[in-house]
Structures are given as structure tokens and as C-alpha cells.
Amino acid sequence: MRYETVACAHPARAMRTSRREASGSRNAPLRMRRPNGCGAGRFGRRLGSSTATPDSRRTARARPQASCSRPGDFGVCGRLGSGPRPCPADRPGTSACAAERAYRRSEPFAMLQRTYRAPIRRSWPSVCRSPYRSRAMLVRRLQLALLSSLSFASAVPAAELCAARSGTQVVPLVELYTSEGCSSCPPADRWLSQRIVGADESANWLAFHVDYWDDLGWPDRFASPQYTERQRQRVGVHGDTTVYTPQVMLGERVRMQWRADAAFARALADARTPAHVGLALSLHSEANGISLRVGAARADARDTAPAQVWLAESVDGQSTEVRAGENGGVRLKHDRVVRKLWGPWPLDRAAISERVAIRSTSVSSDFTAFVQDMEGRTLQSLRLPGGCRE
Known part of the structure; x- marks a missing residue:
């Protein structure tokens, strides 16, 4: 089984969204859509750095989606793209560039850098129908199956x-x-x-x-x-x-x-x-x-x-x-x-x-x-x- 790594939100898109919101070119928040396959699987490896702590992430995941109506609710809203991002209006006197830098240090941006692993299902032999995390695991299972078949063949003596x-x-x-x-x-x-x-x-x-x-x-x-x-x-x-x-x-x-x-x-x-x-x-x-x-x-x-x-x-x-x-x-x-x-x-x-x-x-x-x-x-x-x- 091999895995295809897909990004649920592209950082460049997040930057463009931040500029639009900082400049006030759009009144309504821009909701970002997840690509196909982002709703399944576990988190993959991090692609960028993050200053978020495990406690803040657990709190964000535990927060219901309904609480994303406030601009400061960054957790689930930032990760799923279902709520507004913090805008420059929350911080008077800041420029668009400063707001962009502040956003890059925030929890939503860090979580957007994460990717999902969506398994690509294929047709495998019966011994390989369960998902594998790596090619080495698959090769090992195939080797064990081959050794078992050889042992069975050698266990049957000639007449x-x-x-x-x-x-x-x-x-x-x-x-x-x-x-x-x-x-x-x-x-x-x-x-x-x-x-x-x-x-x-x-x-x-x-x-x-x-x-x-x-x-x-x-x-x-x-x-x-x-x-x-x-x-x-x-x-x-x-x-x-x-x-x-x-x-x-x-x-x-x-x-x-x-x-x-x-x-x-x-x-x-x-x-x-x-x-x-x-x-x-x-x-x-x-x-x-x-x-x-x-x-x-x-x-x-x-x-x-x-x-x-x-x-x-x-x-x-x-x-x-x-x-x-x-x-x-x-x-x-x-x-x-x-x-x-x-x-x-x-x-x-x-x-x-x-x-x-x-x-x-x-x-x-x-x-x-x-x-x-x-x-x-x-x-x-x-x-x-x-x-x-x-």
C-alpha cells in the first residue's frame, strides 16, 4: 500500500486571503475548501514550523465548529477553513504586512501547514488487503507468505x-x-x-x-x-x-x-x-x-x-x-x-x-x-x- 500526500490548504492561498482581508477588498470572509481525500486518514508530517503547543491544539480540536463565529476562534476554523481568520481590524494601528507576519505566527497558519495522508486503495492479493504504512512492511509480509508456502510444500513428502x-x-x-x-x-x-x-x-x-x-x-x-x-x-x-x-x-x-x-x-x-x-x-x-x-x-x-x-x-x-x-x-x-x-x-x-x-x-x-x-x-x-x- 502506498500513500499519496495531499495538502488541505495551500499556504500561498492563505497568504492571498490574508492580503485581501487586510486591505479590506472583501467584506465577507473567504472560506477555503479542502481537496478530495482530506477528510480521512491521520495527520502526516509537518511541512513548516509551528509555535503552537500540544495543549492549544487539543483545545482547538475539542472546540465545536459553532464557536468559530468570533474572529479570535482560530482552532477548528483555521484548520478546516470554515471560519474567518483574524483581520487587521482586531489589532489597531497595524499594517497589512504586520498582520500577515502575525498571522504566520498564529495557530491557524501552523495547522494549515499540516497535510493529510489519504490511502490510495488498489487491488492486492489476499495477503495484502490490509493497509500498510510503508513499502518495507509490505515486502516483509510477502516474504513471510512465500516462506510459509515453501514450508508447506516441503512438509508434503514424496510417496x-x-x-x-x-x-x-x-x-x-x-x-x-x-x-x-x-x-x-x-x-x-x-x-x-x-x-x-x-x-x-x-x-x-x-x-x-x-x-x-x-x-x-x-x-x-x-x-x-x-x-x-x-x-x-x-x-x-x-x-x-x-x-x-x-x-x-x-x-x-x-x-x-x-x-x-x-x-x-x-x-x-x-x-x-x-x-x-x-x-x-x-x-x-x-x-x-x-x-x-x-x-x-x-x-x-x-x-x-x-x-x-x-x-x-x-x-x-x-x-x-x-x-x-x-x-x-x-x-x-x-x-x-x-x-x-x-x-x-x-x-x-x-x-x-x-x-x-x-x-x-x-x-x-x-x-x-x-x-x-x-x-x-x-x-x-x-x-x-x-x-x-x-
């Missing part, structure tokens, strides 16, 4: 399709590095598929297909240089530079003997320790697609050991007719094939939360989140089956 939360024990993560161009890899692929048939939740499994076999006759459609780099980094932490396929890693143990079932089972049991990190996964349906939210929290907020959070999307039941290379003419089957890897997100505080957009619309895609320290030790892992969306 949750499914969710999972880790327990009090660490669930080990087994990583298999393999390739369709390696003749030694199919037995390891079958070994992994057999371990997940019984839906064993005591461990999570991921198969990373590397790309350094692609130049030997058959390019692996699941291979990625990102997975090759991860394999090299995992072994490089322990001062090694040799990578191979198939290679099985269990936490910080990067050269596991996967064919020795008893030894491997003991290693899995040793990795199931009390968890110091918790994980949460939730899949949401949003207006622009599907998103996955990953949350990780430390059991002890004072724990500041470096750790990283990862998220992998994997698929089961994949098969490939290999037509060249070491596995030419063989049909290969794969499970837990990693198709996308996000991270790492540093767990550098008590808890973190990340949101990722999911482009895949396949309900068979699984999502596995895991936390590892800088040596590769798995602090926690959690799998969200893709079938939960059905």
Missing part, C-alpha cells in the same frame, strides 16, 4: 514406495571383479549366483565387471572403467599393484580364496561385528521420476574416523551369448551385476543424507548401500530389493 534399515550387526559386503572376456571367470560367476539363491541376508554381494579384457576379442557390455579404477584403488591401499579376474574381496581382505568354502564362511562370520554405523534406504515416487534417499549415521557422534558411503544399482538374471574371445560360443549368466555406482560421500559428521535420481524403470534393479573406511573395511551394508516396488 514412499519401499524402505529398508540396517540392524545392530554389520552385514559383510562381498565384491567380485569379473569379465565376460576372461575364461576363468564363469566359475566365479556361478559361485556367486549359487550363494544368493537362498536369499541369504547374512552378506551382500556385488559383481563389478572390469574393462581391461575388452581388447582381447570380446567387449563386455557390463564393463566400466570406473569399476577397474575401484579395483586398483582397493588393492593399492595395501601396497599392491596387481589386479586380476576373478578377484573376490571381503572388506579389507582383497585376495579371498573363494573356492575354500569353510575358510570363506569363517571370514564372513568374523566380519559380522556390532555395527557402529547405521544405514537407511528409501525409494520414492516423485513428480519427475523415482528417487532414492540414502542415510548414514554413526552410533557415536564423537567418532570421527574417515569413512565413505557408496551406493550401487545391480541387476540379476542377465545372460550373454559370447561370440568371440576366450569364452566364444558360451552363454554366460550373471547376477548382482553392478550397473551404476554413486559416491563416495564422505561420512565426515554424525549423519549424512543423500538423494539420487533413478533413471532405471526396471523393477528388478536392486540397490545396495555400503560404508567403508579408508582401508576398505566394511562398516555396514544394506540392500533394498527391486521387487519392493511391485
